[in-house]
Amino acid sequence: MSSQRDGIFPDEVILQILARLPIESLFRSKTVCKLWYRLSSDKYFIQLYNEVAAKNPMLLVEVSESSGLNYSLICVDSWxxxxxxxxxxxxxRVKVRASCNGLLCCSSIPDKGVYYVCNPMTREFKLLPRSRERPVTRFYPDGEATLVGLACDLSTQKFNVVLAGYHRTFGHRPDGTFICLVFDSESNKWRKFVSFQDDQFTHMNRNQVVFVNRALHWLTASCSCILVLDLDRDIWRKMSLPDEVNYGSGNRVYLLESDGCLSVIQISDIWMKIWVLxxxxxxxxxxxxxxxxxxIKGLVPGIFPISQTCGYVLLATHKQVLVYHHKSRVWKVMYSVKNSSTLPLWFSAHSFRSTIFSCH
Known part of the structure; x- marks a missing residue:
């Protein structure tokens, strides 16, 4: 990088400024001059932008209308x-099923089995090819995958989509056979492997899937362990929770990411405890x-942590989004539902960040 050029800022200073712009503003800035276009298109800058974005926890929420037929999307940004x-x-018409490093995996509501991966900030998307598995067997119940996972590697700009669920042949009950389909963006193909799983998942356990260390992680409904899918080896395994975690007796346990590490949050009537792996x-x-x-005692029974870094935790309740600042220990209301939403906000809230990540 050059240090100075005819009295203007050094390139590194310009890069640091550009790296803190919203993506829409960044794209507009490319038209300012050739230098800005070149700097913001460089691989070094893309890495810098994504590193800065990782420090800014965000929340993506689908807010339903009172009729339940329509919803709007909002992004709650701590900055x-x-x-x-x-x-x-x-x-x-789609529903967001998973979020990872700035990409969303969405399923079509009217057309079962149709999935998209998109970057809502750049408005890029990819329609995934249909899997050939569906005519033979089907996910149980309702033809929907029990688990949907999205794994996006910022360093390689490649992604995987995972659909996993209990299968049954027509006319039979599920026997514990767990089918896993993995889409690879590099090959543009699905691969399949079969295992046996006796773990159960609630809706919110499925919603909070965490991608770290080239693996996807889900918390089981009993909160007895973390179910891990190693994407490099196509192997399921189990990981233990912190010994001090006490599920039950009014305690609730959640799985999140924190600065690239796996994190567990336990909420009781009066305490929120945060562990990091x-x-x-x-x-x-x-x-x-x-x-x-x-x-915030009155809000505690319906509070749900969604996204965090070492500096902040973003939490959703039935009607509000809150942010907690670790250093100052201050709580702040970031968003409140103005109309009568049919679903609590945490029901359709996803951790999110604004990154430069291509779907193609």
Whole structure:
């Protein structure tokens, strides 16, 4: 990088400024001059932009109308506030099924089995080819995958979509056979492998899938363990939770990411405890914060942590989105539903970040 050019800022300063712009503003800035276009198109800058974005936890929420027929999408940004955006560029009525590193996996509502991967900030999308498995057997129940996962590797700009569920032949009950379909963006193909799983998943356990260390992680409904899918080897395995986690007796447990690490949050009537997996291979959990919930006591029964970094935690309730600042220990309301939404906000909230990630 050059240090100075005819009295203007050094290239590195310009890069740092551009890396903090919303993507829409960044794209507009490319038309300012050839230098800005070249700098913002460089691989180094794309890596820098995504690193800065990782420090800014965001929330994507599908807010339903009172009729339940329509919904709008909002993005709650701990830096820039609340903004609305649309997935109308997909030209389909969809539901967000998974979110990872700025990409969304959406399923078509009217057309079962149709999936898209899109970057809502750049309005790029990819329609995934249909799997050939569906005419033979079907996911149980309702033809929908029990688990939907999205794994996006920022370093390689490649992604995987995972559909997993209990299969049954027509006229028979499910026998515990767990079918997993994995879409690979590099080959543009699905692959399949079969295993046996006796774990159950609630809706919210399925919604909170975490991609770290080239694996997808789900919390089981009993909160007895974490189910891990190793995408490099196509192997399911189980990971233990922190020994101190106490599920039951009014405690609720959630699985999140924190600065590239796996994290567990336990919420009781008066405390929120946060663990981070500091050593992935040895499964060494560290308690990093213990937060009193007395100042938001009325909201605690319906509160749900969605996204976090070492600096913030974003949480959703039935009608509000809150942010908690670790350093100042201050709570702040970021968003409140103005109309009578039919579903609680946490029901359709996803962790999100604004990244430069191509779907193609």
């Amino acid at each position: 820039r506030g609340v903004s609305e955006f649309s997935l109308d560029f997909l030209k389909d 500091k050593n992935y291979e040895k499964e060494e959990w560290h308690l990093v914060d213990r937060v009193s919930l007395r100042c």
